[in-house]
Amino acid sequence: MQAMRPLDAAMKDACACAMSVEGHVREIELRLLYLAAALPTARGEVVEIGSFRGRSTVALAKGAVWAGQEKVVACDPFTALSPTDPVAIGSDYHGSFQATLERFGLSDHVEVHREFSADLAKGWTRPIRLLWIDGDHRYETVKADIEGFLPHLVPGAVIAVHDVASGHFWGPLACFMDDIVLSDRFGACGMCFRIGWAQYVGEGGLAEHRRAKRRAYRLLAAVRLAMAFGTKPRGLTRLAYKLFRKGRSFERWIRSAAGHR
Numbered sequence: 364m365q366a367m368r369p370l371d372a373a374m375k376d377a378c379a380c381a382m383s384v385e386g387h388v389r390e391i392e393l394r395l396l397y398l399a400a401a402l403p404t405a406r407g408e409v410v411e412i413g414s415f416r417g418r419s420t421v422a423l424a425k426g427a428v429w430a431g432q433e434k435v436v437a438c439d440p441f442t443a444l445s446p447t448d449p450v451a452i453g454s455d456y457h458g459s460f461q462a463t464l465e466r467f468g469l470s471d472h473v474e475v476h477r478e479f480s481a482d483l484a485k486g487w488t489r490p491i492r493l494l495w496i497d498g499d500h501r502y503e504t505v506k507a508d509i510e511g512f513l514p515h516l517v518p519g520a521v522i523a524v525h526d527v528a529s530g531h532f533w534g535p536l537a538c539f540m541d542d543i544v545l546s547d548r549f550g551a552c553g554m555c556f557r558i559g560w561a562q563y564v565g566e567g568g569l570a571e572h573r574r575a576k577r578r579a580y581r582l583l584a585a586v587r588l589a590m591a592f593g594t595k596p597r598g599l600t601r602l603a604y605k606l607f608r609k610g611r612s613f614e615r616w617i618r619s620a621a622g623h624r
Contacts, residue, residue, distance in 0.1 A: 370401060370429070370623065377425035384463050386418025388497070388525065391610050393422040395523065395555045398614060399493050400426025400435065402621035404562065405519030407490035409435040412480045412508055413498030413525075416456055417463030423495065424469045438476040438483045439498070447500035447532060480504075484511030491515045497525035502534035509542050516563040521617075522549070527559035528586060528608055530595075535559070536587055544580050545569075551620075552579055555610030559583075562620070582607050 378393045388396070400409050400423045409427050414420050414437045423435045441457035457477065464470045476483050480498055484507075494516060496508050505524070516522065526532045527539045539559035543549050550568035552561035552575065569576060582604045585596045596604055617623075 373425070373429050374398065374401070377422050377429075380425070380467050381418050381421040384418040384421060385416045385459075387415075388419045388422075389556055391556050392525070392558050393419065395558055395560065395610060395613050396422040396495060397426040398617050399495075399521050399523065399560075400424075400432075401429040402617050402623050403430055403432075403492055404521060404617070404620045405490075405492040405517045407492035407515075407517050407520060409493040409495075410491050410512065411435060411437045411495045411497070412439075412512075413496070414439040414441075414460055414475075416459045419495065419497060420460070420473060421463065421467055421469065423493075424464075424472045425467075428472055434472050434474045436474045436476065438478065438480050440479050441477055445499040445501065445504070447534075480508050481511060484508070487512065487515055489515065490517045492517060492520045494520065494522045495525075496523065496535075500526055500532040500534045502537055505534040505538040506542065509538055513548075513563075518563060518565045519620075520563040521560060522563060523558050523560045526557050527583070528554060528557045530586070530590060533590065536583065536590070540580060540583050540587065544576050544583070551616060552576060553612050553616070554579070554608035555613050556608055558610075560613055579607070 374397045377397050378390055381393050382390055396419055409423055411423055420437050427435045443454045464473055494512055524535050524539045526535045543561045544552055547566055547569045549561040550564040550572045585600045589595050
């Protein structure tokens with residue numbers, strides 16, 4: 364049996380650590396986050412919006428450290444004030460988040476901003492190479508997160524939005540479709556289970572990736588229509604959508620884009 368490469372061994376360990384933390388990000392999604400952090404496609408910061416108890420933070424931080432990047436940025440008020448949050452409104456989970464970082468020796472590798480993402484965006488000035496959006500899932504908030512940090516994405520950067528395909532939240536799905544897939548500023552795009560991802564290119568994304576973006580939009584539109592009427596995609600459309608969101612395409616793409624084999 365061929366020996367596991369260092370990256371794959373590190374990713375396996377990071378995902379196992381992350382999965383031991385309470386959270387709602389699946390293991391296949393953690394692989395995406397780890398690889399996106401570990402295989403830079405541009406220079407800049409790794410920014411997480413919505414940390415909860417730190418499951419995704421662990422994957423991002425360990426990936427960034429593997430790449431030689433000292434810190435990632437985590438932004439969360441740590442007090443659930445949105446109806447889309449996974450815990451009771453008014454709960455304070457900052458202590459458990461800090462405990463997660465300490466347990467895995469990551470306290471010095473995470474720059475924590477205990478504030479709302481809209482407030483962080485107002486004063487943000489640093490370039491971003493990876494933006495992970497998993498905060499308030501309401502439409503207006505997801506849109507504000509994308510628009511607030513978009514000016515700081517550098518060409519080649521990756522954006523990832525959670526719960527695009529959860530079937531429960533309109534905001535991530537609508538914003539990913541309209542503000543990312545349909546945007547000329549983003550090129551390569553796809554799904555990894557519930558995560559919608561894309562690469563920021565600045566301009567020319569629609570022409571260069573027209574076929575892939577049309578397919579992504581068509582499949583997501585079927586889900587959006589079904590959500591609007593309380594149904595589910597059926598037949599060949601449902602099968603095509605399930606295959607579309609398998610997620611392995613991201614692993615192939617990021618390894619190629621980062622020049623890693």
